[in-house]
Amino acid sequence: MNIEELEDLVRQMYASTMPGLSIDCIVFGFHDSAIKILSLRFNNADAWMLPNGLIFHKESIQQAAQRILLERTSLKDIFLKQFYTFGDLDRTNIEDMKTMMPFPSILEMVPKRAISIGYYALVEHSKVQPQLDFMTAECRWFGVDELPKMIFDHNKIVEIGLKSLRAQIDHLPIGYHLMPETFTMPELQKLHEAILGEPLDRANFQKRILSYDILERLEERRTGGAHKSPYVYRFIPEKYEAFLQREF
Amino acid sequence: MNIEELEDLVRQMYASTMPGLSIDCIVFGFHDSAIKILSLRFNNADAWMLPNGLIFHKESIQQAAQRILLERTSLKDIFLKQFYTFGDLDRTNIEDMKTMMPFPSILEMVPKRAISIGYYALVEHSKVQPQLDFMTAECRWFGVDELPKMIFDHNKIVEIGLKSLRAQIDHLPIGYHLMPETFTMPELQKLHEAILGEPLDRANFQKRILSYDILERLEERRTGGAHKSPYVYRFIPEKYEAFLQREF
DNA sequence: TATCATTGTGTCAAGGCGACACAATCAATG
DNA sequence: CATTGATTGTGTCGCCTTGACACAATGATA
Numbered sequence: 001m002n003i004e005e006l007e008d009l010v011r012q013m014y015a016s017t018m019p020g021l022s023i024d025c026i027v028f029g030f031h032d033s034a035i036k037i038l039s040l041r042f043n044n045a046d047a048w049m050l051p052n053g054l055i056f057h058k059e060s061i062q063q064a065a066q067r068i069l070l071e072r073t074s075l076k077d078i079f080l081k082q083f084y085t086f087g088d089l090d091r092t093n094i095e096d097m098k099t100m101m102p103f104p105s106i107l108e109m110v111p112k113r114a115i116s117i118g119y120y121a122l123v124e125h126s127k128v129q130p131q132l133d134f135m136t137a138e139c140r141w142f143g144v145d146e147l148p149k150m151i152f153d154h155n156k157i158v159e160i161g162l163k164s165l166r167a168q169i170d171h172l173p174i175g176y177h178l179m180p181e182t183f184t185m186p187e188l189q190k191l192h193e194a195i196l197g198e199p200l201d202r203a204n205f206q207k208r209i210l211s212y213d214i215l216e217r218l219e220e221r222r223t224g225g226a227h228k229s230p231y232v233y234r235f236i237p238e239k240y241e242a243f244l245q246r247e248f
Numbered sequence: 249m250n251i252e253e254l255e256d257l258v259r260q261m262y263a264s265t266m267p268g269l270s271i272d273c274i275v276f277g278f279h280d281s282a283i284k285i286l287s288l289r290f291n292n293a294d295a296w297m298l299p300n301g302l303i304f305h306k307e308s309i310q311q312a313a314q315r316i317l318l319e320r321t322s323l324k325d326i327f328l329k330q331f332y333t334f335g336d337l338d339r340t341n342i343e344d345m346k347t348m349m350p351f352p353s354i355l356e357m358v359p360k361r362a363i364s365i366g367y368y369a370l371v372e373h374s375k376v377q378p379q380l381d382f383m384t385a386e387c388r389w390f391g392v393d394e395l396p397k398m399i400f401d402h403n404k405i406v407e408i409g410l411k412s413l414r415a416q417i418d419h420l421p422i423g424y425h426l427m428p429e430t431f432t433m434p435e436l437q438k439l440h441e442a443i444l445g446e447p448l449d450r451a452n453f454q455k456r457i458l459s460y461d462i463l464e465r466l467e468e469r470r471t472g473g474a475h476k477s478p479y480v481y482r483f484i485p486e487k488y489e490a491f492l493q494r495e496f
Numbered sequence: 497t498a499t500c501a502t503t504g505t506g507t508c509a510a511g512g513c514g515a516c517a518c519a520a521t522c523a524a525t526g
Numbered sequence: 527c528a529t530t531g532a533t534t535g536t537g538t539c540g541c542c543t544t545g546a547c548a549c550a551a552t553g554a555t556a
Binding site for chain 3: 184185186202203206207225226227228229230231
Binding site: 019055057060064113 | 306332361
């Protein structure tokens with residue numbers, strides 16, 4: 001592909017999307033008792049970033065976020081929550097743009113000022129196979145504390161998104177989207193501990209979660225460990241939905 | 249002003265702002281023991297709407313919201329909170345646009361699809377003198393239940409904004425921005441009741457608010473009523489700020 | 497069969513919150 | 527000027543939630 005073709009491609013992309021507006025997604029997964037975030041590296045540059053993209057004229061912002069995530073995770077109907085829109089003047093910086101766009105004629109076409117709508121996604125870690133495309137050199141899970149320096153304000157976006165997720169979990173049993181189909185109570189507890197960043201009391205955690213009346217205890221038990229075999233649970237989708245609809 | 253001049257004006261406006269992106273503001277005030285919202289009527293059309301505007305290329309979205317509100321309320325440094333970004337495809341509809349823009353050539357220039365960032369503002373009702381400009385025929389306070397049918401999805405925006413405000417007040421003593429400098433405890437209670445839409449117990453309300461340690465009880469008492477004269481309080485700004493910075 | 501880390505469950509005390517009671521007060525009333 | 531009545535300030539009681547902790551049950555391993 002020569003430079004003229006690339007210019008045409010970029011021109012086309014901008015013509016069919018909302019100019020100066022983008023979506024950034026934080027994809028949360030849970031693995032090895034820790035919260036992981038999907039981050040990707042642009043082309044062959046040293047530019048890590050959150051999964052992001054532009055919004056087509058003929059799609060809602062929610063649909064746009066779903067599409068962007070489908071491209072990265074090949075998962076449909078992902079749980080998505082909009083948490084904040086970032087619109088400071090200095091949130092994008094020209095150095096990061098230059099790193100990503102080594103061609104001055106292309107760089108010229110990129111809007112210098114961009115506003116971005118932040119979404120976070122909750123996905124089941126094991127079901128995701130990070131996908132590459134022609135603009136992506138790498139796509140990896142990172143622990144929250146191991147995140148690389150990312151472009152623009154993406155590290156700050158993660159910070160705000162994490163706060164938002166933590167605020168949610170105080171009221172909601174978020175695990176539904178992050179855990180596998182079946183799980184044990186200690187596993188669910190580790191998820192909550194990972195999100196909150198602090199240990200929880202086993203007994204009280206169990207009582208609280210069960211009081212929500214959204215879990216079903218299955219017949220089977222999880223054997224294999226050299227310990228008392230824990231019960232296996234699963235979320236009851238209808239009851240979970242009902243729980244979300246309550247007061248507040 | 250002839251139609252060509254108007255076309256130029258609109259062209260200029262769009263050239264200096266973020267296309268397809270706007271800001272809608274809910275201005276909350278408190279008066280007569282009820283929550284009021286500022287709504288304005290466009291030109292001489294029957295088109296009520298929330299205060300709104302476009303975002304200049306050289307201002308942050310927060311600044312844009314402040315500027316838009318300054319034009320309506322002539323208040324500076326208003327308390328503003330971003331609560332949601334609205335981006336459904338059908339949120340704007342062509343009939344409302346036609347009502348507002350009777351000139352086909354102008355209507356042609358208006359983006360058919362628009363995304364809007366929702367902010368709510370908390371202001372002291374008595375300090376606001378609703379301002380008109382050349383595009384605004386009327387600017388009035390409405391009770392939450394007396395709001396007129398507004399254009400686009402503005403009624404829905406109010407609904408979401410109100411929910412957001414109610415969620416806040418469960419944790420925060422929001423009155424700081426809505427009450428006058430000094431006030432009595434029953435007055436503050438009426439504010440909370442107006443926002444929550446349900447009566448609160450006097451004794452418990454007082455205990456809870458005072459426990460936050462953000463109010464100062466003044467020497468004076470509020471006389472005039474044929475009853476026991478209540479104490480007069482005021483917010484201690486530093487302590488209020490400190491309270492906001494706490495855990496969650 | 498004993499061991500031991502892990503899990504399920506019960507108990508108990510402290511704190512928070514709602515419901516309610518009672519005293520204090522101030523203008524209006526006669 | 528004493529009485530009245532609505533309103534306000536404050537204390538108390540009991541329930542429920544939550545946190546802290548204890549103890550029994552379990553199952554692979556040695």
